Amino acid sequence: MIRRHRPILLALALAATLANAGPVAANQVDLPDQAGWDATRRMAVTPDGVHLTYLELGQEPGMEKGAPIILIHGYTDNSRSWSLLAPTLRQEMPDRRIIAVDLRGHGSSDAPGCCYGPDSLASDVAGLMQALQISQADVVGHSLGSMTAAYLAATRPASVRRLVLLSSATHLPASSRDWLWQKVPDLAQPIDPDGAFMKEWFANPTPVAEDFLKRERADAAAVPLHVWNGVLQTLSAWDWAPLAPRIQARTMIAWGDQDTLFDAKAQTVLQAALPAAQYVQFDGLGHNFFWEQPEKVGKTISGFLTEAPSP
Numbered sequence: 001m002i003r004r005h006r007p008i009l010l011a012l013a014l015a016a017t018l019a020n021a022g023p024v025a026a027n028q029v030d031l032p033d034q035a036g037w038d039a040t041r042r043m044a045v046t047p048d049g050v051h052l053t054y055l056e057l058g059q060e061p062g063m064e065k066g067a068p069i070i071l072i073h074g075y076t077d078n079s080r081s082w083s084l085l086a087p088t089l090r091q092e093m094p095d096r097r098i099i100a101v102d103l104r105g106h107g108s109s110d111a112p113g114c115c116y117g118p119d120s121l122a123s124d125v126a127g128l129m130q131a132l133q134i135s136q137a138d139v140v141g142h143s144l145g146s147m148t149a150a151y152l153a154a155t156r157p158a159s160v161r162r163l164v165l166l167s168s169a170t171h172l173p174a175s176s177r178d179w180l181w182q183k184v185p186d187l188a189q190p191i192d193p194d195g196a197f198m199k200e201w202f203a204n205p206t207p208v209a210e211d212f213l214k215r216e217r218a219d220a221a222a223v224p225l226h227v228w229n230g231v232l233q234t235l236s237a238w239d240w241a242p243l244a245p246r247i248q249a250r251t252m253i254a255w256g257d258q259d260t261l262f263d264a265k266a267q268t269v270l271q272a273a274l275p276a277a278q279y280v281q282f283d284g285l286g287h288n289f290f291w292e293q294p295e296k297v298g299k300t301i302s303g304f305l306t307e308a309p310s311p
Contacts, residue, residue: 027063027214028090029056034215037080041108046127053108055079058098065095067138067161069305073100074143074167074199075231076220078107081142084212085290088298090094093306099137101128103145105227107219116145116230117238122152129159139249143261143287144231147240153251156245163249164301167259167287169266170273171239176261184232189225193217205258205284208291220291220297244273252275252304254297256285276292278304 032040032055041053057071058064069089073081079100089098103121105111125148129137139160141149146168153160172180183197192198198217251274255267271279280300282289290297 013101026059026104029060029240031057031083031086034080034083034211037083037215038108041079041102043108044128044131046124046131048123048127048136050112050124050127051110052101052124052128052130053079054099054101056097057082057095057100058090058096061097061132064097066093067136068097068099068134069093069138069140070125070129070134071098071100072121072139072141072148073106074145076106076223076228077142077145077216078102078219079131080107080216080219081211081291084209084294084306085301087300088295089302092299092302096305099128099132101125103148105230105274106223108189111224111227114228114230116227117234118147118151118240119155121148122155125149125152125245126156126159131311135159136161137263138162139165140166140301141168142290143168144235147235147238151240151243152247152248153187154240154246157246157248160247160249162305163247163251165251165253165270165277165299166290167255167262168253168270170241170244170270171266172235173261173263175263177236180232184228187225187228191221193221202288203286204288204292205256205286206292212291241269241273243308247274250309252280253277254280254282254289254300256282256287256289258284258286259289261287263285 016238040055043051043053045051071082073079079102082100104124105116136159139149146165149163153163175179191262198221202213202217253270285292305308
């Protein structure tokens with residue numbers, strides 16, 4: 001097993017994005033700014049021996065009310081992916097524990113040589129929940145993280161109370177698969193975080209905070225090549241639709257209509273697989289719509305997670 005390390009920054013500060021997030025509830029952890037993100041990570045070891053790093057973004061453990069919320073990022077992202085959304089989630093749900101995980105091969109988590117499909121990633125998340133003594137959580141996933149969240153909900157239904165799938169699909173559309181196969185196998189490290197491919201990989205139809213994007217590109221450029229290729233190879237032959245009927249959690253699907261990775265056709269298939277799910281479309285936004293309008297999306301997610309169940 002390969003253990004990945006990053007330089008540890010010494011300074012911690014409150015996130016600049018908290019300026020408009022309102023007062024911080026008692027016992028909430030301090031949100032780091034972008035520069036302090038790495039130093040705020042904690043580590044847990046799954047029962048399978050995988051070291052996963054994560055951030056606590058809400059109430060301190062033991063002080064929360066209600067189910068914890070687990071945030072699962074997308075392909076080549078990491079827990080930082082949730083940094084723009086976190087202030088709104090905290091403001092709207094001040095009593096909830098919020099955990100943003102670094103999937104294996106991403107962020108500062110272990111990067112073993114094998115197994116980067118949603119099944120392995122979901123097993124890791126389940127192992128993290130066990131390590132943190134969480135029996136049930138609300139799970140929010142983006143892109144690859146949404147597939148992982150769906151697999152977790154289908155195979156361990158008792159562990160997921162509510163499920164939020166952002167920019168999701170049951171499988172990788174052919175056009176996206178072909179584009180990635182044209183690009184990813186030819187990558188060579190060091191990957192230039194400001195090169196043409198990385199800028200295209202992180203392109204958005206509306207503006208996103210540049211300091212955040214620059215760090216996201218740098219983080220993705222540091223992801224080992226076997227992880228880039230391992231995810232692509234697995235997703236190219238992956239379809240979790242047959243497992244969809246096993247999902248018991250109340251589910252919300254959210255999508256930006258300018259998503260060029262998981263297109264409108266993929267949404268039709270996804271909605272057919274989960275016909276009872278609530279569906280929300282964000283017009284004019286792309287695959288990373290929760291970076292483009294984090295406050296609006298954060299309130300939408302919070303509303304769904306705190307909504308009383310139907311009688």
